[in-house]
Amino acid sequence: xxxxxxxxxxxxxxxxxxxxxxxxxxxxxxxxxxxxxxxxxxxxxxxxxxxxxxxxxxxxxxxxxxxxxxxxxxxxxxxxxxxxxxxxxxxxxxxxxxxxxxxxxxxxxxxxxxxxxxxxxxxxxxxxxxxxxxxxxxxxxxxxxxxxxxxxxxxxxxxxxxxxxxxxxxxxxxxxxxxxxxxxxxxxxxxxxxxxxxxxxxxxxxxxxxxxxxxxxxxxxxxxxxxxxxxxxxxxxxxxxxxxxxxxxxxxxxxxxxxxxxxxxxxxxxxxxxxxxxxxxxxxxxxxxxxxxxxxxxxxxxxxxxxxxxxxxxxx
Amino acid sequence: xxxxxxxxxxxxxxxxxxxxxxxxxxxxxxxxxxxxxxxxxxxxxxxxxxxxxxxxxxxxxxxxxxxxxxxxxxxxxxxxxxxxxxxxxxxxxxxxxxxxxxxxxxxxxxxxxxxxxxxxxxxxxxxxxxxxxxxxxxxxxxxxxxxxxxxxxxxxxxxxxxxxxxxxxxxxxxxxxxxxxxxxxxxxxxxxxxxxxxxxxxxxxxxxxxxxxxxxxxxxxxxxxxxxxxxxxxxxxxxxxxxxxxxxxxxxxxxxxxxxxxxxxxxxxxxxxxxxxxxxxxxxxxxxxxxxxxxxxxxxxxxxxxxxxxxxxxxxxxxxxxxxx
Amino acid sequence: xxxxxxxxxxxxxxxxxxxxxxxxxxxxxxxxxxxxxxxxxxxxxxxxxxxxxxxxxxxxxxxxxxxxxxxxxxxxxxxxxxxxxxxxxxxxxxxxxxxxxxxxxxxxxxxxxxxxxxxxxxxxxxxxxxxxxxxxxxxxxxxxxxxxxxxxxxxxxxxxxxxxxxxxxxxxxxxxxxxxxxxxxxxxxxxxxxxxxxxxxxxxxxxxxxxxxxxxxxxxxxxxxxxxxxxxxxxxxxxxxxxxxxxxxxxxxxxxxxxxxxxxxxxxxxxxxxxxxxxxxxxxxxxxxxxxxxxxxxxxxxxxxxxxxxx
Numbered sequence: 001x002x003x004x005x006x007x008x009x010x011x012x013x014x015x016x017x018x019x020x021x022x023x024x025x026x027x028x029x030x031x032x033x034x035x036x037x038x039x040x041x042x043x044x045x046x047x048x049x050x051x052x053x054x055x056x057x058x059x060x061x062x063x064x065x066x067x068x069x070x071x072x073x074x075x076x077x078x079x080x081x082x083x084x085x086x087x088x089x090x091x092x093x094x095x096x097x098x099x100x101x102x103x104x105x106x107x108x109x110x111x112x113x114x115x116x117x118x119x120x121x122x123x124x125x126x127x128x129x130x131x132x133x134x135x136x137x138x139x140x141x142x143x144x145x146x147x148x149x150x151x152x153x154x155x156x157x158x159x160x161x162x163x164x165x166x167x168x169x170x171x172x173x174x175x176x177x178x179x180x181x182x183x184x185x186x187x188x189x190x191x192x193x194x195x196x197x198x199x200x201x202x203x204x205x206x207x208x209x210x211x212x213x214x215x216x217x218x219x220x221x222x223x224x225x226x227x228x229x230x231x232x233x234x235x236x237x238x239x240x241x242x243x244x245x246x247x248x249x250x251x252x253x254x255x256x257x258x259x260x261x262x263x264x265x266x267x268x269x270x271x272x273x274x275x276x277x278x279x280x281x282x283x284x285x286x287x288x289x290x291x292x293x294x295x296x297x298x299x300x301x302x303x304x305x306x307x308x309x310x311x312x313x314x315x316x
Numbered sequence: 317x318x319x320x321x322x323x324x325x326x327x328x329x330x331x332x333x334x335x336x337x338x339x340x341x342x343x344x345x346x347x348x349x350x351x352x353x354x355x356x357x358x359x360x361x362x363x364x365x366x367x368x369x370x371x372x373x374x375x376x377x378x379x380x381x382x383x384x385x386x387x388x389x390x391x392x393x394x395x396x397x398x399x400x401x402x403x404x405x406x407x408x409x410x411x412x413x414x415x416x417x418x419x420x421x422x423x424x425x426x427x428x429x430x431x432x433x434x435x436x437x438x439x440x441x442x443x444x445x446x447x448x449x450x451x452x453x454x455x456x457x458x459x460x461x462x463x464x465x466x467x468x469x470x471x472x473x474x475x476x477x478x479x480x481x482x483x484x485x486x487x488x489x490x491x492x493x494x495x496x497x498x499x500x501x502x503x504x505x506x507x508x509x510x511x512x513x514x515x516x517x518x519x520x521x522x523x524x525x526x527x528x529x530x531x532x533x534x535x536x537x538x539x540x541x542x543x544x545x546x547x548x549x550x551x552x553x554x555x556x557x558x559x560x561x562x563x564x565x566x567x568x569x570x571x572x573x574x575x576x577x578x579x580x581x582x583x584x585x586x587x588x589x590x591x592x593x594x595x596x597x598x599x600x601x602x603x604x605x606x607x608x609x610x611x612x613x614x615x616x617x618x619x620x621x622x623x624x625x626x627x628x629x630x631x632x633x634x635x636x637x638x639x640x641x
Numbered sequence: 642x643x644x645x646x647x648x649x650x651x652x653x654x655x656x657x658x659x660x661x662x663x664x665x666x667x668x669x670x671x672x673x674x675x676x677x678x679x680x681x682x683x684x685x686x687x688x689x690x691x692x693x694x695x696x697x698x699x700x701x702x703x704x705x706x707x708x709x710x711x712x713x714x715x716x717x718x719x720x721x722x723x724x725x726x727x728x729x730x731x732x733x734x735x736x737x738x739x740x741x742x743x744x745x746x747x748x749x750x751x752x753x754x755x756x757x758x759x760x761x762x763x764x765x766x767x768x769x770x771x772x773x774x775x776x777x778x779x780x781x782x783x784x785x786x787x788x789x790x791x792x793x794x795x796x797x798x799x800x801x802x803x804x805x806x807x808x809x810x811x812x813x814x815x816x817x818x819x820x821x822x823x824x825x826x827x828x829x830x831x832x833x834x835x836x837x838x839x840x841x842x843x844x845x846x847x848x849x850x851x852x853x854x855x856x857x858x859x860x861x862x863x864x865x866x867x868x869x870x871x872x873x874x875x876x877x878x879x880x881x882x883x884x885x886x887x888x889x890x891x892x893x894x895x896x897x898x899x900x901x902x903x904x905x906x907x908x909x910x911x912x913x914x915x916x917x918x919x920x921x922x923x924x925x926x927x928x929x930x931x932x933x934x935x936x937x938x939x940x941x942x943x944x945x946x947x948x949x950x951x952x
Contacts, residue, residue, distance in 0.1 A: 013788040017797075025804035032804055136928035138880055140887050141902055141920030148913050216419035217429075218374055220484055221406025221436035223398065231421050249793030257884055261906065275803055275889060287793070287800045294791045309423055310468040 003302050007295050012064075014291035018284055019063050023056075025280075032280045038076040046074060072288055073281035075274075082285035085270065092162065093266035095178075097255050100186045101244075104193030109233075109240060111194075112201025117228050119206060127198060134195035139254045143188040143261035150184060157184050160263035185262045192254045193247070200243040204236035211235070237308050245301035249294050319390065320347035321491060321524050322371070327384035327394075329363075329370045332377075336596050340366040340379070342548035350491065353518060353525040355535030355556065357571065358545035359592055364528045367545070368494045371526075372409055373401040389491065406436045407488035414497035416477035420469035426453075426480050427465035433487035452483040457513060475506035482513065489521065496528045511537050532575055536560065544568050547593055547603035550626075554633035564635040566610045602638065610639060687936030693929025701746040708743040712736060712896040720912050730914035732904060738914060741901050742922050748897040749879045749926055752813060756878035759817030761871040764824025771825070772832030779829075786822045794819045795881055802890045809892045812882055820874045824867055827942070831863030869941040872934040876927040883923050898923050 022032040030038075034046045047053055049071075051062030066072075073082040115124040151159045163169070163177050208214065209232050217227050252267075259268025267286070274282035306313040329341035341363045348354050356364045369375050371386050373393055386393040388404060396404075405411075410433075413419045421429060430449040434440055440448060446465070453461035456479040469477060478498060485493055495514065499507035515538045518525050529535055535542050536556055543553040544565065552565040563569050570588035590607035593599060605611055605619040618624070618638045626634045627641045700707060710716050713736060721731040729738035771782040794816070801815040802808075885891060886899025887906075898919040905915035 009784070010788060010791050014792060017788070017792065018800075021800060021804060026806070132928060132932065133924070136876065136931055137924045138883050138887075138902075138920060138927075140884065141916070141923065144902065144905070144909060144916040144920065147909060148916060152910060212413065212415060212418040213421045215369075215374060216411070216413060216481070217421065217432070219372055219405055219411040219413075220433040221402050221404075221488070222432060223402050231424070234423050235421070249795065252793065253795035253884070257887065260888065271799075272888060275799075278803075280804060283800050283803050287796045290793045290796050291791060294793060298791065310425075311422060311470050314468075314471070 003299055007299055010295050011292055014288060014295070015064055015067055016060070018288045018291075019060055021287075022280075022284060023059075031278075032284060033073045034076050034281050036278045036280075042076055049074075067288070072285035075279055075281045077277050077279045078282075082281040083289070085282060086267065086286055086289060089265070089267045089270045092264065093252075093255055093259065093268070096182060096185050096189060096259070096264065096266065097251060099182070100189035100193055100255075101251065103186070104190045104197060105244060107190065108194045108197025109201050112198040113205050113228060113233055113236075115198070116202045116205035116209065116232075117224070124202075127202070131195040131199050134191055137191070138257075139188055139192045140257040140261050142191060143185065143258050146184050146188055147261065157181075162265055181262075181264075185258050185264055188258045188261075189251075189254055193251060196243050196247055196250075197240065200239050201236065204239045205232050208232040208235045234308070238305060241301055241304050241308065245297045245304075248297045249290060252290055252293075318349070321350045321352075321389055322348040323385070323387040324367075324371065325385045325387075327367065327370055327386065328382045329366050329375055329379060330382050331379045338596055339548050339598065341370060342598075344384075344545070344548070344550055346543055346550060346553060348492070348524050348526065351522045351524055352541065353527060353539045355539035355542040356526060356528045356545060357530065357532055357535055357542055359530055361592055362545040363548040364545050365496055368411070368496050368526060368528055372405055372411060372494065374405075402436075406433055406490070407438075408490055409492045409494065410485035410488060410490040411494045411496065412478065412481045412485050412498050414500050416481045416498075416501070417469055417472065417474055419481060420472075420477055422469050424468075425465070426467055426469070426472070430465070430480070430484050430487055433484045436488065438488070448487070449483075452486055453480070455486065456480070456483045456517075457509075458483075473506075474502050475510065478502065478506075478510055479513070482510075482517070486517065486521070490523055492524045492526065493518075494526045494528070497530070498527070499534060500529070500531075507534075514538060532571060544571065547598060549603070549636060550634075551604065551637070552633075552635045554630075558630075558633060564629065564633065564640055565604075565637050566608050566639070567604050570607075602636075614639060684936055686932050690929055690932025690934075690936055693925060694933045697746060697926045697929055698750065700743055701750040704744045704747055708737070708740040710737045710740040712740040712744045716740070720908070723914050729918045730912065732901070732912065732915050733908055738901070738918055741896050742898070742918050744896045745898040745901065745919060745922065746926065748809070748892075748895050749882065749923070752809060752816075752882040753875035753879045753930065755809075755813040756816040756820060757871045757874040759813060760820040760824055760874050761867065763817060764821035764871070765828045765867060767821060768825035768828025768830075769832050772829040772836070782825070786825055789819055789822050792819060794877075795884065798881055799885060799888070799890065802885055807890050807892050809882075809895065812885065812892075813878075816878050816881060820877070823870050823873075827866050827870055828863065831867070834863070866938075866941045869934070869937040872930070872937050875934065876931040879923065879927050879930070 023029050025032050030043050030046055030050075030052060033050055034043065038046070050066060051059050054062065070083055071081065074080070075082050075085055078085050111123075111127050115121075115127040118124055147159060151157045158181050162181050163174065169177050205228070209228070211232075214227055214231055217231050218224075222230070255266070256268035256271055258264070259266045260272055263269065270282065271286065273279070324347075325345045327341055327344045328339070331338040331340055344363070344367050346354070356367065358364050366375070366379070370381055371388075371393070373396065375381060381394055384394060388409065391400065391404070393401065393404065420426070427446060427449045430452055431442075431445040434445045434448055438448075449465050450461045453464055458464050458476060458479050464472075464476075464480075469480075472480060493514075498514065499510050502510060511534065514525070514527075517523075518538070525538070527535060527539055532542075539556050541554065542556050542559045543550045544559075544567065545551065546567050552559070552563065552568050559568065560572075563572060567588070574587055588607055589609070593603055593606070599606055599620070601618070601620040601622055602608070602611075602624055608619065611619045616638050618641075624636045624638045624641055626636050628634050629640050715735045716737040717727055717731045717735045719731060719733050719735045721727050721735070723730045723738075727737050727739065729742060731737055732741070767782050767785070771779040797819055798812060798815045802811055805811045882891070882897065883899035883902070886897045887903045889903055891897050891900045891903070893900075901919040902916060905912070905919070908915055
């Protein structure tokens with residue numbers, strides 16, 4: 001509850017930042033809210049809607065009021081509200097992000113835990129090197145290379161898109177077709193999602209393996225493996241959850257870039273077309289929605305803390 | 317006659333660190349019979365905790381048992397497989413530690429931690445473990461055990477946490493309990509309660525106990541025999557009463573005199589001059605020689621040339637000291 | 642009382658793990674001694690990072706000598722494969738890919754260093770003011786750092802560049818404005834340490850002047866960690882610049898690796914070399930500065946758990 005109250009000024013701050021950007025941008029703020037190429041009547045409508053004919057401070061209030069009603073601007077190009085356009089594309093993006101995050105979490109936590117248990121072993125060194133490389137490789141280039149190798153050179157996977165446009169599959173075949181198209185983008189995403197999770201898991205598990213309760217658990221006959229899984233890992237979960245929660249913005253960025261390479265019909269392609277068409281309503285709305293999502297993720301992270309740790313739950 | 321329950325011989329446990337080799341335990345040997353209570357005394361850093369961890373096979377790198385034997389009830393534990401050690405630790409040799417709260421997993425309920433020990437020792441099913449956990453908490457004197465069994469370590473006081481640790485230790489009905497400074501971190505009144513509890517449980521269950529402490533008073537409270545450690549070795553070993561009445565080693569003497577209780581009548585506390593040697597850089601000869609006043613008075617030269625071997629001037633009383641050799 | 646005498650070294654031994662842990666505090670104390678520099682130099686990670694970073698900087702500095710060809714000029718026929726004439730092939734307009742990769746290092750290095758430098762300045766100023774002023778100003782500024790934490794850097798940069806027009810200056814500005822949080826925290830605690838010290842010296846009237854103390858104790862212990870932290874920003878900034886250029890939001894007037902990859906995207910089927918080499922250059926450069934940054938931070942900020950990927 002206390003956390004919820006702390007989140008309010010952050011949402012307010014993020015909205016003000018977006019508003020400042022819209023107004024500070026060269027040219028008419030109406031363009032930033034509604035995109036170029038609108039006709040005069042449309043601009044007049046938007047001007048009235050966001051109170052752009054009134055004094056600046058009033059404009060801010062009108063803008064914030066609009067935001068509270070879920071109105072983050074209107075795309076003239078698409079002739080729809082920006083929020084609506086974005087929400088339409090969101091499922092396709094989540095179709096890649098959610099499985100990628102799930103796979104990355106499993107890989108990151110399990111490999112990180114094993115690496116911690118066998119510090120400085122071959123496995124640990126390989127994992128650490130892979131982490132360093134994963135941090136350095138640009139995800140869109142990795143996607144291009146995957147595409148070059150596994151779609152073009154070896155022809156194991158379809159090149160781009162979400163389904164085979166030439167075939168007209170139904171039922172299970174259609175699902176398998178989409179799954180086939182999902183493989184390479186998900187591989188690319190997993191590659192960039194894993195390193196932070198693995199790195200934090202390793203560090204946190206190593207730290208907890210040094211704690212006294214580990215020795216006490218071993219002294220009551222718990223095996224090395226059980227101590228690792230039942231004691232060290234659960235105690236290491238807080239930083240792991242934190243890193244997963246705090247990376248959500250970074251994960252969306254990766255997703256957008258990967259989608260662009262694989263021509264996946266999600267937020268990435270929407271964003272790319274919005275950039276080309278200078279459809280700023282979509283861009284600013286996306287920024288604000290993502291900021292709020294990040295703040296929400298922080299709240300969810302706190303919630304998960306109290307589920308994982310009785311000390312947080314009891315407020316000590 | 318009968319074989320001792322635990323027999324430690326020539327135990328050497330060393331730590332291999334960047335700065336060199338720390339010989340934390342350097343040739344320790346002693347026996348414990350069933351049901352016997354032995355106190356292990358010494359200043360912090362003398363190797364008493366490392367001795368106990370070595371017995372339980374809990375030395376982690378960079379530490380290693382480089383030499384010696386630990387026989388427990390006929391089984392050699394040095395070099396034994398993890399499988400064997402895991403079946404001995406807990407059910408047969410239980411341990412409690414100096415910091416009870418830090419020794420309990422903060423995110424696991426008290427009941428489940430007792431349950432782990434019960435599962436390892438008895439193979440009870442879940443509801444039975446739950447019932448037994450409540451009984452054990454009751455046994456170690458925790459009020460409202462039904463509620464406490466669901467609580468987490470941060471909800472317990474230090475004394476209560478040590479009672480929980482004792483309940484965990486009792487779960488497998490062990491033959492040997494190693495208590496490593498079990499009362500040091502607790503309030504004085506709680507210290508007495510915990511010691512009383514340990515003594516009562518020991519006589520009821522007939523388990524052997526190794527009580528590790530820097531405090532001779534604590535040892536005198538419940539031990540039958542005492543072993544005094546200095547710089548990785550046992551320098552004197554005998555019955556507790558004899559240690560009090562007729563100590564032989566100058567270091568033991570110094571320990572006695574530096575006890576607040578012993579010096580009450582005198583004007584001020586006597587302190588052993590000098591400090592514990594750094595185990596990286598042990599002196600040649602007897603480790604205690606640099607701090608030993610009787611050595612200077614006697615003018616013995618052997619002390620600084622060669623380490624003394626144990627001698628037994630009296631029956632059942634061993635001492636490592638040239639003054640008695 | 643003699644019984645309670647703590648022996649730092651053996652306390653660790655008693656915990657069953659040996660005194661390995663005691664190295665940390667000594668390491669802290671010794672970090673300005675020459676021996677510790679040798680330690681840094683003996684870490685393979687630091688050496689690899691340093692070598693790659695030096696290579697990256699040299700290529701950027703000597704770009705015109707290494708590849709005299711103008712990366713925008715039509716040096717050959719379109720889509721030439723890698724050959725002795727064009728080491729890394731040519732692109733769709735016959736421009737030399739090698740020249741592009743070499744000259745692109747300049748753009749990446751500029752963005753990386755400019756963002757790190759600007760975030761260093763902003764972070765030090767914000768942290769410094771917060772530390773010196775204390776009270777409400779401190780609270781407010783620290784709230785700001787919280788806000789900068791929840792704003793998604795990549796999307797914010799994207800929005801700014803989309804709205805304000807592409808250009809390296811806008812990009813550097815917005816990246817710097819979103820990357821000073823850690824620097825500010827460290828600078829703030831550094832300033833608090835100075836305040837503490839001035840108080841102590843005044844109270845005890847020690848012989849040495851506060852300025853001398855500032856120079857010999859506080860600055861070395863504050864500046865170095867702050868600079869080390871800033872070095873972590875370089876890799877992230879390079880990646881974001883490349884990402885935005887890849888989306889077509891790069892500065893159209895300068896060659897950059899991201900722009901080359903954007904261009905390559907349309908010809909993945911025809912010319913693999915257009916994709917492979919600029920991306921490899923990004924990976925190598927970012928790996929180098931990340932490794933070096935990590936090593937510097939292990940050295941100067943051993944406690945902080947900052948990750949090398951400050952993106």
